[in-house]
Amino acid sequence: MADAMAIYHFSAKVISRANGSSAVASAAYRSASELHDERLGRNHDFSNKAGVIHSEVLLPESAPDRLNDRTTLWNEVEAAEKRKDAQLAREVEFSIPREMNDRQGVQLARDFVQKQFVTRGMVADLNVHWTRRTMGARSRTRM
Numbered sequence: 001m002a003d004a005m006a007i008y009h010f011s012a013k014v015i016s017r018a019n020g021s022s023a024v025a026s027a028a029y030r031s032a033s034e035l036h037d038e039r040l041g042r043n044h045d046f047s048n049k050a051g052v053i054h055s056e057v058l059l060p061e062s063a064p065d066r067l068n069d070r071t072t073l074w075n076e077v078e079a080a081e082k083r084k085d086a087q088l089a090r091e092v093e094f095s096i097p098r099e100m101n102d103r104q105g106v107q108l109a110r111d112f113v114q115k116q117f118v119t120r121g122m123v124a125d126l127n128v129h130w131t132r133r134t135m136g137a138r139s140r141t142r143m
Contacts, residue, residue: 009095018085031055054128
């Protein structure tokens with residue numbers, strides 16, 4: 001049997017109000033949690049979503065501690081952007097080599113996001129989705 005080759009996957013997209021997106025709803029879905037959306041006056045509940053094995057907010061040194069709370073973070077993003085075509089966040093999705101276990105995958109994702117985004121002054125909402133049936137685990141990070 002031949003050795004398996006790692007499959008590379010990296011994509012980036014904009015979370016925009018112009019496409020009808022809500023930063024709070026997107027964050028709830030990516031993190032498999034329930035978040036209250038103050039702008040829309042409703043809860044987005046994705047707490048039954050399977051496969052999210054790790055979720056955390058990473059802050060640069062200059063960011064206020066209150067942004068560690070995902071609901072506060074994304075509601076403040078929504079409140080700061082007034083335009084109907086506002087770009088609310090960027091989503092970066094990348095695969096984690098299937099040769100890694102979940103602990104190693106989370107550490108790889110955390111290290112990458114910390115080095116490439118957080119040290120450059122960006123807040124990151126890191127969520128690791130772990131499914132082995134397609135291309136391995138993926139990390140979805142929103143900034």
